[in-house]
Amino acid sequence: MDILKQLLGRLHPLVVHLPIGFIIAGLLLQFVDRKKKEFTKVISLIYLWGAYVAVLACITGYLQYLGEGYSFNSVKIHLWSGIATALCCFILWARLATVSFAAMLQKIPVLVISGLLFVLISFTGHQGGNITHGEDYLVEPLPNTLKAALGYPVFEEKEIVLSETDWESAVFYTDVIAPILNNNCVSCHNPKKAKGELLLHSEESILTSGENGPVLTAHHPEKSDLFLRMELPKSNDRHMPPDGKRQPSKEAIKLVETWIAKGHPFTTTIGELKLPKSLFAPYFPKSEVMDYPPTEIAAAATDSIHYVKNFGLHVAPISERTNYLKVSALNLPTFTNADAPYLNAIAPQIALLDLGGTQITDDICTALAKLPNLTRVQLDHTQLTGSQLEQLKSLQYLKSINLSYTNFKEEYLSVLTEFKALEKVVLFNPEHHKTGTEYMNHGKTAVEYGNYTLPVISSDSIVY
Amino acid sequence: MKSNVERLIAEKLQREVAAKTRRHFIKQCATGMGGLALGSIFMGCDPLRPQQAGTGTQNGFTERDLNPLATLPPPFSPRVKNVIYLHMAGAPSQLEMFDYKPELAKLNDQACPQSFLEGKKFAFIRGTPKLLGPQATFKQEGESGNWVSDNLPHFKKVVDEVAFLKAVHTDQFNHGPAQLFMHTGSPRLGRPSIGSWVTYGLGSENQNLPGFVVLTSGGKAPSAGKSVWGSGFLPSVYQGVQCRSKGDPVLYIEDPEGISRDLKKNTIKAINEINKKEYAKYADPEILARINQYEMAYRMQIAVPEVMNINNEPDHIKEMYGVEPGKESFANNCLLARKLVEDGVRFVQLFDWGWDAHGTDPSTAVDLGLKNKCREIDRPMTALLLDLKQRGLLEDTLVVWGGEFGRTPMQENREGKTMGFKGRDHHGDAFTMWMAGGGIKKGASHGTTDSIGFAGVDGRVSVHDVHATILHLLGFNHEQFTYDFQGRPFRLTDVEGEIIREILA
Known part of the structure; x- marks a missing residue:
């Protein structure tokens, strides 16, 4: 008997579609027949059938509630509105079929009952859907802004904030593991969704929930499903998060493994656990190496860019993300000091400039000093001696200067110590005697003299 | 009876055909053709997908319409602008060069445990092979203390400049497919090579030179043929241009006998005049593109032989690389690679043949022929790194070194049968590659292999991961860099690839 009850209960999601179908068919027929009133008998019969199957749906629904362990509170509204729908369906049948025992119904306009039935069937259906699919089923695909406007909770990404100085004082669970779980797992494993009956949103639930028992075994990541499932290859069906969903990084999985291996502590700091820095280094803020100043700049006018391009210089943005430009005289070896005014129109945007192999002389520095955002400049294979380099002192972003194969005079090197941002100077010249890399400005600026050689060694001539 | 039915059917068909007039045919064509056109108007299945690279318009058509090699900015801030890829065709033995396995030396000549062989396929090994200890002596070098064998005495000096990948793996164990996989992201034919992707995505800054140049040495082209620098489904203008280091750098680049440079110039001038008139009439950007191509080809006739001539290099540079002018050699190619990158060539691909150390004869023995191959590349590749460094080019260039797979810890x-010379079979489970240059963490070593060097145990990276990392350094997100072909977007990394952040600075 119990089996039958459960089986019937499980048929509820199927049976409910019958009253929906009949009622919608009845409503549509009423609309089609609104003038001629030829089908009233058929329509009333459809509503009678609708009422019968609505009762059946109510019974199976009640059995499902008993058999599947729903709390009464969660199904209450759906249950009562379902019964109301069945009742309303009977009333509409009685009104249309002009049944003798319900004569008083004839005073109510048909349209009112039909309208009520339509509202009831829609409402009940929606409530039922909410029970099986979750309340946010329809809202979930909406963009976050719209969800927030409708008053639904929004999935918030938690960032792992660690730094070079305070990483040891961070609490391992709260500051590292919780954000990893939140960003990769919690959207399915939360009190509302609870896939696999696993909840990963709070400390207690992580330890206790899960349909196959707890997912953590202290000190044994190799016995903990939480880690094992993430570690599996993506092609494996048991891999979590499922293929297609956001995946935790290799570093994050390693951290989860470490956390379990350390006995999944919730309050201990990283420093107390004596964990190596390398585990957390990927989360330290990175100072991105860029070839242009950190400030934003307005785009150069298209006309100006064309003007410079048509002259023969190569001009292009450094990347799609910035308006700073790279300008190169690669295809214009005839470029001279006198051509420098061509750069004026795009002067604020130039961050990379390659004038290597051109006819420029020391006086070009006057023009270069007018490029406030110049970050890297190549002046190699030219006649420069460095006598005017002093003028570039004002360029606060200038990071590297290439002066290889020039007539650079060592006496001007001291000028470069006053350059604030300078990291690299290339002075390679086969006619010089210096070799290798030297450092100045307290190690901040590397001076590359090059002139590397690979002396002949005995093995060079041994043929096996 | 049967023939009657057949006759009836035939008559029916006849009538049907007769009933169809030309008008019907044309009318039906209209829907069919319209449907076909609709497909391209809506960009395949996704009408919202942005169009292909370089479709910002100017005067109705793009710079790319006129010149397919026009530069485009990378989507993200790039760390390097050029790539030099050194491929040791035939697969160098990591166990005699970089992956030091003292444990393997102890197990020398012992039968390989069955656990390693189960479920594995080898190109030539059959039955139970014997383990073969490292046939070279190793030392830790430089400040990084990374292992390098005595086969590479010069390279030891620059070991702190490079980052090693010790546990690269591939799923191919034959040269052709493995080389294709390494260079196109697929072991089957038809995909564009890395260099093609990069030139398609970034274009080339030098107007007088191709954007993607290929140089080969070692006497043979790679087993996979020219497809390893092919453009696949990308427009063929992005394929690698193979330059020979002997004779004419590019075949047919010289003017034919009796045709002077002036005559050539006038011919191209005349053709372009006609083309310009055609353009005035039809305004088809294809015509402008063609005009550009003629002019570029004309300029290349001068520029290519010039850049490919190493004789003008000073002696101290020639000595550093150990070049052999007039011959086809890896040293010459390394020097050329530097010259090309210096002149703004985007992607330079070097293939050196002769690394297939099976041990079938002395030239392929890991203790004889392999040592010769190591000597041939040791000085040039070290010189290349140092030369790029002293010119300030290394920070803008990525140098990649590797083969298509590695070699077995077992003797082939x-x-x-037991073979007369010591050789190793093809092996894709773990092999070494290295990278150097802009954005690379100097002196890093990522990944480790098990005690005999059979498989990676930690830090395993796939061929796709290597590709993802190369594209990342050039300023691309490998997951977003796509080209539409046969109704879907294609990527170099297919549906895989993770950036190897461990070797990034």
Whole structure:
């Protein structure tokens, strides 16, 4: 008997579609027949059938509630509105079929009952859907802004904030593991969704929930499903998060493994656990190496860019993300000091400039000093001696200067110590005697003299 | 009876055909053709997908319409602008160069445990082979203390400049497919090579030179043929241009006998005049593109032989690389690679043949022929790194070194027999590659292999991961860099690839 009850209960999601179908068919027929009133008998019969199957749906629904362990509170509204729908369906049948025992119904306009039935069937259906699919089923695909406007909770990404100085004082669970779980797992494993009956949103639930028992075994990541499932290859069906969903990084999985291996502590700091820095280094803020100043700049006018391009210089943005430009005289070896005014129109945007192999002389520095955002400049294979380099002192972003194969005079090197941002100077010249890399400005600026050689060694001539 | 039915059917068909007039045909064509056109108007299945690279318009058509090699900015801030890829065709033995396995030396000549062999396929090994200890002595070098064998005495000096990948793996164990996989992201034909992707995505800054140049040495082209620098489904203008280091750098680049440079110039001038008139009439950007191509080809006739001439290099540079002018050599190619990158060539691909150390004869023995191959590349590749460094080019260039797979810790036993020379079979489970240059963490070593060097145990990276990392350094997100072909977007990394952040600075 119990089996039958459960089986019937499980048929509820199927049976409910019958009253929906009949009622919608009845409503549509009423609309089609609104003038001629030829089908009233058929329509009333459809509503009678609708009422019968609505009762059946109510019974199976009640059995499902008993058999599947729903709390009464969660199904209450759906249950009562379902019964109301069945009742309303009977009333509409009685009104249309002009049944003798319900004569008083004839005073109510048909349209009112039909309208009520339509509202009831829609409402009940929606409530039922909410029970099986979750309340946010329809809202979930909406963009976050719209969800927030409708008053639904929004999935918030938690960032792992660690730094070079305070990483040891961070609490391992709260500051590292919780954000990893939140960003990769919690959207399915939360009190509302609870896939696999696993909840990963709070400390207690992580330890206790899960349909196959707890997912953590202290000190044994190799016995903990939480880690094992993430570690599996993506092609494996048991891999979590499922293929297609956001995946935790290799570093994050390693951290989860470490956390379990350390006995999944919730309050201990990283420093107390004596964990190596390398585990957390990927989360330290990175100072991105860029070839242009950190400030934003307005785009150069298209006309100006064309003007410079048509002259023969190569001009292009450094990347799609910035308006700073790279300008190169690669295809214009005839470029001279006198051509420098061509750069004026795009002067604020130039961050990379390659004038290597051109006819420029020391006086070009006057023009270069007018490029406030110049970050890297190549002046190699030219006649420069460095006598005017002093003028570039004002360029606060200038990071590297290439002066290889020039007539650079060592006496001007001291000028470069006053350059604030300078990291690299290339002075390679086969006619010089210096070799290798030297450092100045307290190690901040590397001076590359090059002139590397690979002396002949005995093995060079041994043929096996 | 049967023939009657047949006759009836035939008559029916006849009538049907007769009833169809030309008008019907044309009318039906209209829907069919319209449907076909609709497909391209809506960009395949996704009408919202942005169009292909370089479709910002100017005067109705793009710079790319006129010149397919026009530069485009990378989507993200790039760390390097050029790539030099050194491929040791035939697969160098990591166990005699970089992956030091003292444990393997102890197990020398012992039968390989069955656990390693189960479920594995080898190109030539049959039955139970014997383990073969490292046939070179290793030392830790530089400040990084990374292992390098005595086969590479010069390279030891620059070991702190490079980052090693010790546990690269591939799923191919034959040269052709493995080389294709390494360079196109697929072991089957038809995909564009890395260099093609990069030139398609970034274009080339030098107007007088191709954007993607290929140089080969070692006497043979790679087994996979020219497809390893092919453009696949990308427009063929992005394929690698193979330059020979002997004779004419590019075949047919010289003017034919009796045709002077002036005559050539006038011919191209005349053709372009006609083309310009055609353009005035039809305004088809294809015509402008063609005009550009003629002019570029004309300029290349001068520029290519010039850049490919190493004789003008000073002696101290020639000595550093150990070049052999007039011959085809890896040293010459390394020097050329530097010259090309210096002149703004985007992607330079070097293939050196002769690394297939099976041990079938002295030239392929890991203790004889392999040592010769190591000597041939040791000085040039070290010189290349130092030369790029002293010119300030290394920070803008990525140098990649590797083969298509690695070699077995076991001695090859072709046909199950003991062989006269010491050789190793093809092996894709773990091999070494290295990268150097802009954005690379100097002196890093990522990944480790098990005690005999059979498989990676930690830090395993796939061929796709290597590709993702190369594209990342050039300023691309490998997951977003796509080209539409056969109704879907294609990527170099297919549906895989993770950036190897461990070797990034």
